[in-house]
Amino acid sequence: MISLNIEKTFGFISKESVESYEAAAKAAREALENGTRPGNDFLGWLHLPSSISAADLAEIKATAQVLRENCEVVIVAGIGGSYLGARAVIEALSNSFTWLQEKKENPTIIFAGHNIGEDYLYELTEFLKGKKFGVINISKSGTTTETALAFRLLKKQCEDQRGKETARKVIVAITDAKKGAARTTADKEGYKSFVIPDNVGGRFSVLTPVGLLPIAVAGYDIEKLVGGAAAMEKVCGLDTPFAENSAAIYAATRNELYQQGKKIEILVNFNPKLHYVMEWWKQLYGESEGKENKGIFPAAVDFSTDLHSMGQWIQEGERTIFETVISVATPNNELHVPSDAENLDGLNFLAGKRVDEVNKMAELGTQLAHVDGGVPNIRIVIPALNEESIGELLYFFEIACGISGYILGVNPFNQPGVEAYKKNMFALLNKPGYEAESKAIQARL
Ligand code: PA5
16 A cells, blocks of 8 residues: 655644644545535546446456457547546556567557647657557547547548548547537447546546546556555545545645745656656646645656756755655566676676665655755655556545645636637637637737
């Protein structure tokens, strides 16, 4: 089970000050359960892990199997909450070099629809030429421009290359039950489709087909992933006392640090496979809390890589930051430092040690240095990079986010701010229905 340690925040904030959040955290947890605060129409994620049925999982696995049997490459088209969860889990569990291997056990998963880079899309379409590929088109609204644009290109290429009939078999839609262009297309073309529940927002959707289908296609065990999340759901349940509820303590600690002027939380890993877990976390916390001119700014770094870039700022820059480190207790593989007779690189003092021992000393040394430099440190330890632990971690962050947002006093489940750029973009592109906005924006240029 994952564990939380906040001891290295003491000295910046007190244990008592964290404990003083007990009532607020309890009220926030109850509000999530009872749906008594703003955003209560988006609480479908709360009991997802324990309520996903065996039949739902079997349907996802059966569809994954169709894609696995018929595709060497599967493009997952989506953005934001319709993208990051799947990528986070797949990258955390994947061999870093499978991508380059000739013979592959699983289809290669490629993500698209999360940018409008012409070069990216051109290179993708070039790469897919002659390949047996399929597409999972993910969009809750079914109208997101980035995703729709990528899907238009991919659908045409898939049909041209594989024929309409096969394309129909290897294109899957995950979208709203009734509305949106993705639903219209899926129904008209007869694609296999899954519904994103109305009451689950994008950034909380990783344990719906949005995350589970791509993860299953990639070859990972979605039952174990959901099982890990369900175990955490239990640990962070309504009846768990504050002192034993790690998510509530994390939420309380970061709110207290924020009140004491620590406006930026830097999520840290010492394992590059966690890079996209950090990206997922940034969206979860950024979109949930950054509103009403409030909210901790969520940032992320990969250590020790970024110790050689951002390390200077973290050690000695403005003291408005705190760190939350995700530490993986045990690597999945063992590699020892070899001894070298000549010792030209001077590394014989490490001979015989596991590489992870060096990494762990980098981790400990960094923690002590950063605390000495004025950076409070929260530590989350996960046992290993496997489906259960990642499931636990995802749910831990989700429920902590709900509690934290309510303690902060915002609605953690809306994202009104993301509409502003879309409105301008549509106006600039003369989208039908945006005539007045187009006129107004042209006048500003
Ligand atoms: O969390 C969110 O709501 C957003 O990040 C959305 O997931 C993102 O904008 C994509 O939206 P959609 O799934 O409607 O295409």
